[in-house]
Amino acid sequence: MSDNYHHGNLRKALIDAGIRIINESGEANLSLRKAAAICKVSHSAPYAHFKDKNELIEAIKATVTEQFMEELSAAVNASSDAESALVNMGRHYVAFFVRRPDYFRFMFGSLNITAHIRLDKNYENDYPPFTLLKETYLEYLAEKHLDKSVEEKETELLRLWASAHGLASIACMSGVETSFEWEDRIFSDLLLR
């Protein structure tokens, strides 16, 4: 696949245009024709690079996942030990999407709900990130010389993932405000057992 022809690199340009559209006006406004227009190319040009609208969407998701992985890896690498790496990963798993809720809505969908966790007032009321989590968790076990059954390990791993993912989801689509402070408490509580 030559990268240089009439346009230069239309494939990448279309992905970037798609991301721009999503960030500026949400996934609902993403269309092949608009992405093509941004690239100053006819409305059928994308079909030389993507079989489908869906293939463009998948390519965009892959790109966002790469950006996500960069932030997660950086968080892990900046940590002194595996335990703090796990907590940092959780922080950034949530923070990455909280910073751009439209990314989460695009990656994992959309639904706006309102809920309050505050109890002191009366309100009504083949996925690389997982691979990284798994590796970091195994390092953590080795570091602490913890002896757990396979079942225990699997359960704990799934629980860590579900917590991070659920927290990100809730933070993006609900009125719940999260903070690093909370995330720290949640993820370190999950490990201290």
Add this chain to the structure above:
Amino acid sequence: MSDNYHHGNLRKALIDAGIRIINESGEANLSLRKAAAICKVSHSAPYAHFKDKNELIEAIKATVTEQFMEELSAAVNASSDAESALVNMGRHYVAFFVRRPDYFRFMFGSLNITAHIRLDKNYENDYPPFTLLKETYLEYLAEKHLDKSVEEKETELLRLWASAHGLASIACMSGVETSFEWEDRIFSDLLLR
């Protein structure tokens, strides 16, 4: 809003048609015109009941949320004490959506990922449900005479919600198979501290 006119109750019929379409061919195939056709009504008739396609979607979401609440409430009511009610609620929070992944994809979005938690093999690799959770959790605290700070309670509550929601999300969109056994372990582990 009279319930009886030409059609009978077009509003409800459109919601039901929408749910049917989603269950049969996914959200992508949901269109106002198809829903109208199922109800044997012209393509513009829906506009007498919904301002928008989006308003129909919101109405469908509200209906699904009601069904969801019925299952959660039943789970809570069938439990002997608040602790088992919490675990049961978690089980059904996940099970409701695992039974119909298209519902979850519709309610909270879509992305298919593949991941494996098994460690013994070498794979590559103003929301009513929350209100119910909150009430059940407070009952649990009272029942056990647990003395926790407000912060601790808030953290634990958020952690419970995030775990259930994240587990449901992961179960619906990834290759991870979940089971009541696992959910039990996860939710009871979360409480036993």
Add this chain to the structure above:
DNA sequence: ACTATCATCTTTACACTGTCAAGATGCTGA
């Protein structure tokens, strides 16, 4: 009983979408 009102529904129209088929364009290798 007559009529005005109003919610409900139909018809028509338009811009926008994804996708396909046919053709143009220009690089690349034989």
Add this chain to the structure above:
DNA sequence: TCAGCATCTTGACAGTGTAAAGATGATAGT
């Protein structure tokens, strides 16, 4: 030079959301 091919354009089509204008029939006030 020329054939082949990836790339891109043009034109067409069905399906979509939505607006405007009109038909229909229940209901309420007189």
